[in-house]
Amino acid sequence: MSTSPxxxxxxxxxxxxxxxxxxxxxLGVGFWKMLAGMQRGSFNPHDINxxxxxxxxxxxxxxxxxxxxxxxxxxxxGLTKPVLVNFFASxxxxxxAEMPTLMSLKDDLTLWGIAYKDRPENAANFLKHSGNPFTxxxxxxxxxxxxxxxxxxxxxxxxxxxxGIIRWHTATPLDVDTIRNTxxxxxxxxxxx
Amino acid sequence: xxxxxxGHYALALACIFAAAQGILPLIGAHRRDRRVMMLAPGLAxxxxxxxxxSFLCLVYAAVTDDFSVQNVAAxxxxxxxxxxxxxxxxxxxxxxxxxxALILGICGAAVAAFGRNLPSALRARVIAVLGAVxxxxxxxxxxxxxxxxxxxxxxxxGQGMNPLLQDPGLxxxxxILYTGYVGFAVPFAFAIAALMxxxxxxxxxxxxxxxxxxxxxFLTCGIALGSWWxxxxxxxxxxxxxxxVENASLIPWLTGTALIHSAIVVEKxxxxxxxxxxxxxxxxxxxxxxxxxVRSGILNSVHAFAxxxxxxxxxxxxxxxxxxxxxxxxxxxxxxxxAGGLFAPVSREGALxxxxxxxxxxxxxxxxxxxxxxxxxxxxxxxxxxxxxxxDATTIPLALxxxxxxxxxPMLPWKxxxxxxxxxxxxxxxxxxxxxFLVAAFGVSGVLPVLSCGVAVWIIAASITxxxxxxxxxxxxxxGSLQRARMLPRSVFGTALAHAGVGVTVxxxxxxxxxxxxxVEVPVGxxxxxxxxxxxxxxxxxxxxxxxxxxxxTIEIHHNGRLVTVMHPSKRSFNSQNQTTTEVSIHTNLLADxxxxxxxxxxxxxxxxxxxxxxxxxxxxxxWLGALIMAIGGALSLSDRRMRVGAPRRAKLSSETVTAA
Numbered sequence: 001m002s003t004s005p006x007x008x009x010x011x012x013x014x015x016x017x018x019x020x021x022x023x024x025x026x027l028g029v030g031f032w033k034m035l036a037g038m039q040r041g042s043f044n045p046h047d048i049n050x051x052x053x054x055x056x057x058x059x060x061x062x063x064x065x066x067x068x069x070x071x072x073x074x075x076x077x078g079l080t081k082p083v084l085v086n087f088f089a090s091x092x093x094x095x096x097a098e099m100p101t102l103m104s105l106k107d108d109l110t111l112w113g114i115a116y117k118d119r120p121e122n123a124a125n126f127l128k129h130s131g132n133p134f135t136x137x138x139x140x141x142x143x144x145x146x147x148x149x150x151x152x153x154x155x156x157x158x159x160x161x162x163x164g165i166i167r168w169h170t171a172t173p174l175d176v177d178t179i180r181n182t183x184x185x186x187x188x189x190x191x192x193x
Numbered sequence: 194x195x196x197x198x199x200g201h202y203a204l205a206l207a208c209i210f211a212a213a214q215g216i217l218p219l220i221g222a223h224r225r226d227r228r229v230m231m232l233a234p235g236l237a238x239x240x241x242x243x244x245x246x247s248f249l250c251l252v253y254a255a256v257t258d259d260f261s262v263q264n265v266a267a268x269x270x271x272x273x274x275x276x277x278x279x280x281x282x283x284x285x286x287x288x289x290x291x292x293x294a295l296i297l298g299i300c301g302a303a304v305a306a307f308g309r310n311l312p313s314a315l316r317a318r319v320i321a322v323l324g325a326v327x328x329x330x331x332x333x334x335x336x337x338x339x340x341x342x343x344x345x346x347x348x349x350x351g352q353g354m355n356p357l358l359q360d361p362g363l364x365x366x367x368x369i370l371y372t373g374y375v376g377f378a379v380p381f382a383f384a385i386a387a388l389m390x391x392x393x394x395x396x397x398x399x400x401x402x403x404x405x406x407x408x409x410x411f412l413t414c415g416i417a418l419g420s421w422w423x424x425x426x427x428x429x430x431x432x433x434x435x436x437x438v439e440n441a442s443l444i445p446w447l448t449g450t451a452l453i454h455s456a457i458v459v460e461k462x463x464x465x466x467x468x469x470x471x472x473x474x475x476x477x478x479x480x481x482x483x484x485x486x487v488r489s490g491i492l493n494s495v496h497a498f499a500x501x502x503x504x505x506x507x508x509x510x511x512x513x514x515x516x517x518x519x520x521x522x523x524x525x526x527x528x529x530x531x532a533g534g535l536f537a538p539v540s541r542e543g544a545l546x547x548x549x550x551x552x553x554x555x556x557x558x559x560x561x562x563x564x565x566x567x568x569x570x571x572x573x574x575x576x577x578x579x580x581x582x583x584x585d586a587t588t589i590p591l592a593l594x595x596x597x598x599x600x601x602x603p604m605l606p607w608k609x610x611x612x613x614x615x616x617x618x619x620x621x622x623x624x625x626x627x628x629x630f631l632v633a634a635f636g637v638s639g640v641l642p643v644l645s646c647g648v649a650v651w652i653i654a655a656s657i658t659x660x661x662x663x664x665x666x667x668x669x670x671x672x673g674s675l676q677r678a679r680m681l682p683r684s685v686f687g688t689a690l691a692h693a694g695v696g697v698t699v700x701x702x703x704x705x706x707x708x709x710x711x712x713v714e715v716p717v718g719x720x721x722x723x724x725x726x727x728x729x730x731x732x733x734x735x736x737x738x739x740x741x742x743x744x745x746x747t748i749e750i751h752h753n754g755r756l757v758t759v760m761h762p763s764k765r766s767f768n769s770q771n772q773t774t775t776e777v778s779i780h781t782n783l784l785a786d787x788x789x790x791x792x793x794x795x796x797x798x799x800x801x802x803x804x805x806x807x808x809x810x811x812x813x814x815x816x817w818l819g820a821l822i823m824a825i826g827g828a829l830s831l832s833d834r835r836m837r838v839g840a841p842r843r844a845k846l847s848s849e850t851v852t853a854a
Binding site (some may be wrong): 014 | 431467471475478486489503509513516517521523524527528564566567568580582710712713714792795804806
């Protein structure tokens with residue numbers, strides 16, 4: 001009888017020592033699925049936002065962010081002109097670096113901004129220092145709206161065409177070359193159609 | 194003579210040597226056949242020799258501009274400077290896998306050369322495990338990432354290297370980092386050998402620790418070098434981006450740090466044996482999966498490697514064999530290992546357990562944050578990002594208590610301790626810390642930076658106190674203190690130095706949260722004010738370089754009317770790749786970095802304006818300096834007499850007499 005608690009103990013030890021293997025196996029199966037998906041083309045971690053292109057903007061409402069007024073999917077769908085929607089954050093230096101470019105754009109194109117995972121007061125301060133190119137501004141404090149849009153980080157910029165259709169998207173800071181070579185031709189095309 | 198075909202042949206030969214090295218010594222150890230076991234060192238040296246020839250052939254092809262080799266054609270060019278032709282060999286996927294295999298070969302040969310005092314069966318098994326792992330990776334290199342593949346007809350010139358990689362810091366980053374990663378293969382091999390033998394004792398801890406410490410030193414330097422590189426090359430003024438590639442190096446560093454601490458408990462008290470074996474397996478597993486999963490393209494990273502899912506399948510299979518096999522062996526054999534020395538919660542062992550719990554918690558958090566996005570995307574088809582806010586919010590609260598306990602952990606006696614006497618000896622350090630808190634509370638904004646400054650000073654002060662207490666400084670004549678200092682084992686100094694290095698790094702990190710920056714668009718001749726300095730853009734010129742042309746700005750920086758420095762940040766356009774890079778200009782006085790970046794050119798050609806990014810980064814160099822101090826501390830404890838090769842045998846004899854008794 002005295003061996004049974006010992007045996008129980010040993011079984012428990014065995015189960016415990018098997019845990020790392022089980023964990024690694026789960027991860028391994030996951031990785032295998034991802035790789036298989038990448039080969040078939042159904043899983044692509046690098047092109048995560050491709051599905052949103054030429055689709056309507058997701059359902060969302062973003063509350064006000066000082067000094068601007070928030071907006072919703074309805075507002076974007078009611079548009080007749082294209083709008084550039086930019087996700088930014090005060091903690092993101094590439095966003096800060098992008099600001100002069102956005103400022104130079106604001107006279108030619110309507111810009112709406114969403115402060116992503118940022119405290120409203122920090123975002124407001126950020127815009128006070130770097131200049132505010134946005135005509136409307138929302139605060140996505142918990143990052144849920146960014147999730148709806150499928151962003152992978154900040155800065156990310158979406159060109160929303162008339163009717164609230166996402167026409168273009170970039171996950172890198174906007175620069176002069178991109179504007180000249182990609183954004184402007186696209187805007188011309190949208191205007192023509 | 195050093196033709197690519199010879200290199201290819203040598204690599205295949207190395208693979209065969211490695212396979213033999215992975216099988217024969219195991220058979221020998223199993224049958225207790227000394228002659229077969231004695232094959233192990235020879236095979237390991239043979240494998241290293243073949244790998245060295247193979248690697249030399251690739252370097253030779255790169256240096257002589259042999260563009261019929263596809264790898265050279267894709268990554269090199271005639272105009273590339275010689276240094277980068279050599280370092281470019283490991284700047285791409287195929288070459289870096291070969292470098293990886295070479296370092297693994299060096300590890301195997303090092304165990305063969307320096308492990309003469311190990312029991313012959315253990316040595317044979319350790320070398321065999323290293324051989325088996327090497328065989329797998331050499332096979333991977335041969336079948337899916339052949340660095341010697343030829344192209345015909347050969348192009349006249351190569352495509353050139355990614356200009357971002359054309360940098361001295363990055364040139365030596367991979368070898369150091371890989372030595373860190375691969376170095377943990379040796380503790381891993383020891384762990385597997387111990388599981389095969391079913392025995393872990395104090396002597397095992399003593400043998401493993403130097404290898405783990407050496408690998409840890411290299412990994413620390415490698416991570417610091419990578420962070421420094423992203424600081425001055427990427428030009429965002431940031432030093433750590435929580436990018437999957439960076440996390441892939443941080444995760445094994447965290448478990449490796451836990452390993453070098455828990456191995457102390459195995460060595461001194463025969464405790465935490467199973468845990469240490471698991472940590473040794475985990476550290477190398479994380480090293481492997483980190484570096485190789487990054488290449489498979491699963492993790493979405495800004496560091497682009499040529500991604501190839503087919504290659505990923507091979508890697509995953511290999512990882513499954515190495516990691517799955519070792520964990521299965523662990524699950525099968527570890528329950529039979531006997532638990533060792535008992536200790537009270539408040540003791541040196543207790544402090545080391547706490548260190549392990551906190552380090553592994555941080556590691557778990559980083560693993561979760563890194564793996565969450567791809568798994569969310571796989572399971573729920575949801576794309577999310579996990580960024581700096583998550584990592585800051587989760588790692589800092591775990592790191593702060595770790596830093597607090599680091600202060601007095603080394604001063605606690607083994608087995609059973611009382612906290613109060615130890616804390617009493619730290620009164621001076623406590624006062625210094627309190628002053629630091631007060632100073633920080635006034636000079637620094639934010640709760641976390643103030644707390645971090647405080648604990649950083651606490652770690653440094655407590656580490657110094659540890660030494661002064663041991664040598665009884667000021668409590669006996671100075672000559673006596675010096676005499677005691679000479680008698681102290683070097684590992685004590687190593688510990689104190691490494692811990693103080695952590696403090697220096699934390700101070701740098703805390704100060705960097707106070708960094709100031711400014712982005713302006715200005716014409717030439719404008720003066721900007723930032724952090725008490727006057728930055729004047731005096732000139733912008735166009736200058737040619739060897740394989741690029743550069744737009745160079747001249748910025749004069751004055752402080753209180755006195756010229757501090759003239760910096761030349763620039764933007765380079767590379768002809769061969771149609772790519773531009775920004776060359777940051779940094780002026781440092783070790784207390785702060787003045788950091789200038791030249792951005793886009795705006796306006797008309799008649800009246801151009803330039804985007805300038807100016808950063809003031811207080812204590813920035815301390816972050817990397819601290820890492821260097823940590824590595825020096827590790828090296829110092831490696832030089833300890835007790836860690837040297839002669840010592841283990843004696844330790845083993847004494848441990849055997851203990852078991853016999």
